[in-house]
Structure formats: C-alpha cells, structure tokens
Amino acid sequence: MFDVDKWLEIFHTIITNPLRTVLTGVSVALGIFILVVMQGLGFGLQNGVYKNMQDDAINSLYIHSWATSLPYKGLNAGREITYKNDDLQHVVDKYDEVTTYSGRMGMWGVAMEYGSETQNFSLRGVHPGHLELERSIVTGGRFINAGDVADARKITVLGKTIVEDLFRGKDPIGEYVKINGVLFRVVGTFEDPGSKWENRNAYVPITTAQRVYGRNDQIDMFMVTTGEMSLTESIEMAAEIDAYLKEKHVVHPDDKRAITVNNNNESFAEMVNVFTGIRTFIWAVGIFTLLAGIIGVANIMSIIVKERTKEIGVRKALGATPASVLGLIIQEAVFLTTIAGSIGLVAGVVLLEVLAMFIDHEFFTNPTINFGVCLGALILLIIAGALSGLLPAIRAVRIRPVEALRDE
Amino acid sequence: MIKLTDVKKSYGSGKNLFPVLKGIDMDVEQGELVSIMGSSGSGKSTLLNVLGLLDSYDSGKYLLGGTDMSNLTETTAAQYRSKYLGFVFQSFNLINFKSAVENVALPLYYQKVPRKERNAMAMDLLEKVGLTEWANHLPSEMSGGQKQRVAIARSLITKPRLILADEPTGALDEQTSREVMDVLKEVNKEGITMIIVTHENEIAAMTQRVIRLRDGLIESTGR
Numbered sequence: 175m176f177d178v179d180k181w182l183e184i185f186h187t188i189i190t191n192p193l194r195t196v197l198t199g200v201s202v203a204l205g206i207f208i209l210v211v212m213q214g215l216g217f218g219l220q221n222g223v224y225k226n227m228q229d230d231a232i233n234s235l236y237i238h239s240w241a242t243s244l245p246y247k248g249l250n251a252g253r254e255i256t257y258k259n260d261d262l263q264h265v266v267d268k269y270d271e272v273t274t275y276s277g278r279m280g281m282w283g284v285a286m287e288y289g290s291e292t293q294n295f296s297l298r299g300v301h302p303g304h305l306e307l308e309r310s311i312v313t314g315g316r317f318i319n320a321g322d323v324a325d326a327r328k329i330t331v332l333g334k335t336i337v338e339d340l341f342r343g344k345d346p347i348g349e350y351v352k353i354n355g356v357l358f359r360v361v362g363t364f365e366d367p368g369s370k371w372e373n374r375n376a377y378v379p380i381t382t383a384q385r386v387y388g389r390n391d392q393i394d395m396f397m398v399t400t401g402e403m404s405l406t407e408s409i410e411m412a413a414e415i416d417a418y419l420k421e422k423h424v425v426h427p428d429d430k431r432a433i434t435v436n437n438n439n440e441s442f443a444e445m446v447n448v449f450t451g452i453r454t455f456i457w458a459v460g461i462f463t464l465l466a467g468i469i470g471v472a473n474i475m476s477i478i479v480k481e482r483t484k485e486i487g488v489r490k491a492l493g494a495t496p497a498s499v500l501g502l503i504i505q506e507a508v509f510l511t512t513i514a515g516s517i518g519l520v521a522g523v524v525l526l527e528v529l530a531m532f533i534d535h536e537f538f539t540n541p542t543i544n545f546g547v548c549l550g551a552l553i554l555l556i557i558a559g560a561l562s563g564l565l566p567a568i569r570a571v572r573i574r575p576v577e578a579l580r581d582e
Numbered sequence: 583m584i585k586l587t588d589v590k591k592s593y594g595s596g597k598n599l600f601p602v603l604k605g606i607d608m609d610v611e612q613g614e615l616v617s618i619m620g621s622s623g624s625g626k627s628t629l630l631n632v633l634g635l636l637d638s639y640d641s642g643k644y645l646l647g648g649t650d651m652s653n654l655t656e657t658t659a660a661q662y663r664s665k666y667l668g669f670v671f672q673s674f675n676l677i678n679f680k681s682a683v684e685n686v687a688l689p690l691y692y693q694k695v696p697r698k699e700r701n702a703m704a705m706d707l708l709e710k711v712g713l714t715e716w717a718n719h720l721p722s723e724m725s726g727g728q729k730q731r732v733a734i735a736r737s738l739i740t741k742p743r744l745i746l747a748d749e750p751t752g753a754l755d756e757q758t759s760r761e762v763m764d765v766l767k768e769v770n771k772e773g774i775t776m777i778i779v780t781h782e783n784e785i786a787a788m789t790q791r792v793i794r795l796r797d798g799l800i801e802s803t804g805r
Contacts, residue, residue: 493664493692
C-alpha cells in the first residue's frame with residue numbers, strides 16, 4: 175500500500191531539519207557499519223584459521239611420543255618413549271575406519287647436494303598415506319608408493335623450496351640428489367599450500383630412512399585418518415589408542431606427556447565452537463552499538479512529536495484516528511533508520527571488499543560477509559526503526575485534540 | 583440536533599478537583615446559528631470541547647443527532663468527528679507545510695477519499711470562499727482573513743452537520759471579521775448547524791441566538 179500523502183509528510187519532516195536528520199542517521203549508519211565490518215573481520219579470521227587447519231586432514235589422529243613425566247612400575251621418569259612399526263600396524267589392523275595412515279621419521283639439517291649446490295634441508299621418512307594426511311599436492315612426477323616402502327628404494331619426492339634452491343629451474347624428475355652422502359633418485363615434487371615449512375622437506379620411503387639411519391623399526395610419530403567416524407567415536411578411538419600405547423610402553427596412565435594422541439576432529443570442533451563464540455560476541459557488540467543509534471532515533475522522533483503536538487491535535491480534530499497517527503510516526507522512524515542503516519551496510523560491505531582485495535594473511539583471508547548476515551542486519555534495522563518510533567508514537571497518540579484548541 | 587442534560591466536568595482529582603461545567607442543560611436545533619458567550623473561565627471552551635468530542639465529560643447525557651456520546655473510544659470519537667463535525671479555530675490551525683488546497687482536502691484523507699477526488703472537492707470549496715488563485719499557496723503567504731477562509735473551507739469539506747467555531751474572528755481585524763462572519767452565515771444558510779464561541783458582542787449579535795455561560799452554568803439560553 176503506497177500512500178503518497180504519508181510519504182510526502184515524512185519527507186517534509188526529514189527535510190525541514192536536515193542537520194538533525196543527518197546526525198541521527200549517522201549514529202544508526204555507524205552502528206550497522208561497525209556491526210558489518212566486525213562480522214566481516216570475524217569471518218576473515220575464521221576463514222584464515224580454517225584454511226590453516228585444513229593444512230592437515232581434519233579427520234585424523236596425530237600420535238606423538240616424548241619422555242615420560244611420571245615414574246611407573248619401577249621405571250624412572252624421563253625415559254624416552256619411541257614407537258615402532260608394530261604400534262602403527264596395531265592401530266591400522268584394529269580399526270576398519272582407518273583408510274590412510276603414515277608413520278614419520280625425520281631428520282633436520284640434512285645436507286643435500288645436486289651438481290655444485292649443497293644446502294641443508296629436512297628429511298622425512300613417510301608412508302604413501304602421508305600425502306593425504308598432510309594435504310600436500312604432487313606438482314610433478316609421483317608420490318612415494320607401496321612398492322617404494324616394501325623394497326626400501328632410494329627414491330625421494332622433493333619439496334618446492336628444495337627444487338627451487340637446488341635445481342634452479344631445471345626439471346628434477348629422474349635426477350639424482352646426494353642426501354647425507356647417499357644418492358637418491360628424484361621421482362616427484364610436491365607443494366604444501368598450507369605450510370611453508372613443509373616445502374623444505376624431502377620425503378623418502380620410511381623403510382629407506384630407517385635402514386639408512388640405522389633406526390631399525392623405529393618411528394618418531396604416526397598418524398591415521400578416522401574415516402567417517404563421528405566426533406564421539408573418534409574421541410573414543412583416541413582414548414583406546416592412548417590406553418593401548420601406555421600399557422604397551424609401560425607408561426603411567428596419568429602421564430600426559432609421554433604419549434599424546436591429538437585428535438584433529440576434536441580440535442576442529444573446538445575451533446568451530448570458539449568461532450561461534452566470537453561471532454556471537456561480535457553480534458552482541460554490534461547490537462549494542464546499534465542500540466545507541468536507536469536511542470538517537472527515538473530521541474529525534476520524540477522531539478519531532480513534541481514540536482508537532484499542535485499539528486497532531488489538529489489532525490485528530492479533523493478525524494485522524496490513533497492508529498493513523500501511530501502509523502505515521504513509526505513509518506517515519508522505520509524510514510529514517512532503514513535509509514541510514516542501508517548506507518552504513520553498503521559502506522561496511524564496500525570496506526570489506528576493499529580489505530579482501532589487499533589482505534591475504536596466513537590467519538586472515540576473505541573477510542566478506544555472507545548474504546545471511548546482510549539480511550539479518552537489515553531485519554534488525556527495520557525492527558530497530560519500529561522500536562525507536564514506538565515510544566514517541568505512543569506519546570503522539572496520547573496527545574489530546576484539545577491541545578489544538580489551546581492558544582498560547 | 584444537540585441535547586445536553588446535566589453535563590458535568592471537572593479537572594484535577596481529589597482535593598484539587600476543580601469543577602468547570604456544573605450541570606449544563608442546553609439544546610440546539612438543526613440549522614441554528616448559535617453563539618456561546620461568557621467571560622474567560624466560564625467554561626465556554628470546555629463546553630465546546632465536549633460538544634466537539636475533543637474532551638470527555640464526567641456525568642450527564644450528550645445526544646448528538648440522537649446518538650449517545652458517552653464513553654466513546656478515541657477511535658470512534660475520531661470517526662464521529664470525521665463524519666459529523668467541522669472545526670474552525672481562532673488561530674486557524676492550518677498545517678504550515680501544506681498548500682491551501684491540501685489543507686482543505688486533509689479531512690477527506692482520513693476518510694480515505696482518493697487524492698484526485700478530494701483535491702477537486704477542495705478546489706470547489708476554495709472557489710466558494712473566493713480563494714481559487716491562492717490554492718497552491720502556503721498558509722504563511724496568506725493574510726489572516728484568507729487563512730480563516732481556508733479553515734472554513736476545510737471544515738466544510740466533509741459535509742458536516744455541525745460546525746464548531748472557537749473565537750473564529752479572535753485574531754482578525756473588524757473588516758475581516760465581518761467578511762468571515764458573512765462566510766459562516768452563508769454556510770449556515772445551507773442548513774449546517776453552527777455554534778460559535780466568542781466574547782465579542784458584535785459577533786454574537788450576528789447570530790440567531792446567544793447562550794450565556796457563567797461560572798460553569800447556563801445563565802441564559804437566549805430563548
């Protein structure tokens with residue numbers, strides 16, 4: 175229902191006092207602007223952190239070992255715990271949900287030599303499943319396969335940084351690199367977009383690493399996927415593995431340091447919770463900012479009502495019903511807040527778009543807000559407008575037409 | 583047309599209760615031109631407010647066109663005002679940001695008459711009060727007499743059965759007052775009942791009957 179006269183009147187009151195209208199509008203616009211920008215920044219942080227977390231497979235357990243922190247069964251604290259192949263094998267055999275797994279054995283500061291170039295990088299003995307668990311991307315050739323592991327072949331897959339530093343643009347596939355004096359044939363190259371450090375690794379079959387470095391069947395740590403397991407199931411699985419490993423390696427059940435099973439499912443769920451909390455907090459802050467704007471609008475509307483007391487009285491004498499007076503004031507308040515708020519909304523979105531163009535940090539990416547948040551903000555605005563108009567409108571309704579007859 | 587029986591009204595409450603109308607009995611016939619006179623504080627404005635359904639009364643009976651007007655809600659009072667009553671005020675009470683024609687048409691807006699139709703009717707009435715050329719002027723551009731003629735046109739647009747005028751010439755000079763009274767008399771001749779509140783004897787003399795009020799009571803009904 176479009177009522178020309180009502181709108182003309184609304185425009186009239188808004189235009190008669192432009193400064194007041196603008197100042198009030200600014201407070202509402204600012205409220206919604208802050209809400210939108212903070213939501214966007216929250217999303218940016220969230221996107222950044224999620225992207226970072228997706229560096230590793232979310233549905234996985236990372237199982238580390240360290241020195242014991244408690245004495246147990248006559249054994250002193252401080253004893254190093256080292257996993258063996260059969261620890262990993264036990265987990266892989268026991269849980270059908272484990273689709274992929276990898277052990278890991280690493281060395282830092284390993285001299286790697288190609289042609290006249292020699293530089294220090296890291297070496298990692300891994301299983302084929304490492305590719306999926308670490309979410310690396312093969313950029314050339316192939317990754318380590320089951321045959322490489324079974325035969326302990328002297329092959330290697332090089333990280334992006336090593337390729338750049340040693341080969342200087344030359345295709346490394348099929349070439350030989352000397353790693354700690356042992357020749358390895360390069361079968362592939364990889365890149366890990368989630369972590370720069372990963373690119374400084376040379377992957378070799380885990381069996382090869384164990385043999386070359388005399389580590390027999392030892393592994394530093396291992397990781398397994400949890401497949402389609404639910405969060406609760408994965409927590410249960412982590413607890414079982416933890417108990418099993420403690421029992422097997424004679425570790426005190428309360429020892430939190432010697433055996434750790436990191437459940438990425440759980441970390442991710444926790445992170446989701448944290449962000450839900452942050453977003454709720456941002457909404458609360460935004461709503462309070464907006465509230466200040468609403469109070470501003472309510473204030474201006476009650477001044478308008480006061481100034482128009484006589485006019486409203488005359489209108490009532492001429493047959494205006496309470497409902498029509500109420501409608502007029504509320505419509506004006508809604509109009510004012512919606513226009514001002516939309517300006518703030520658009521300004522906020524534009525600022526976020528500009529930020530998104532320039533900022534791409536490890537922990538901060540793509541700070542745009544979605545359509546749902548925009549819609550929510552708009553609905554909030556309209557409700558806010560109606561609320562801010564309500565009290566002044568009720569005051570206007572209470573004006574008795576007798577006021578019009580009173581001559582000052 | 584109008585029949586008041588023992589209508590009482592007080593302002594304030596408890597110990598500060600201040601009676602303004604102490605039992606008014608009066609009636610006005612259809613088509614009459616009546617003036618209400620009285621000194622300030624006699625209750626004449628309150629009486630007009632009660633008659634105009636702008637204010638409630640405490641006790642007694644008010645029949646308007648045979649209908650009891652007690653305990654009206656604001657909305658029904660507004661509807662009665664819109665349908666049966668027209669008002670002319672001392673200070674004109676035109677809406678200052680609306681042109682003459684829009685001011686005249688405003689009461690029809692509350693009767694949900696389409697814009698074109700009500701503006702056409704407003705133009706007819708402006709012609710009747712001799713202000714056709716001033717139709718698109720704002721009240722601030724008009725003289726007192728012209729404003730009051732706009733206000734009279736506005737009071738007529740709903741074709742009311744009763745027009746209540748509160749000191750309609752109070753803000754006008756002698757010459758203009760006479761012109762305005764001529765217009766009001768003209769309107770009355772068409773059969774619209776008219777009640778004029780005034781404290782000027784010359785104005786009262788132009789009406790058919792003078793009701794005198796003193797201290798909240800009718801002193802004389804002029805009959």
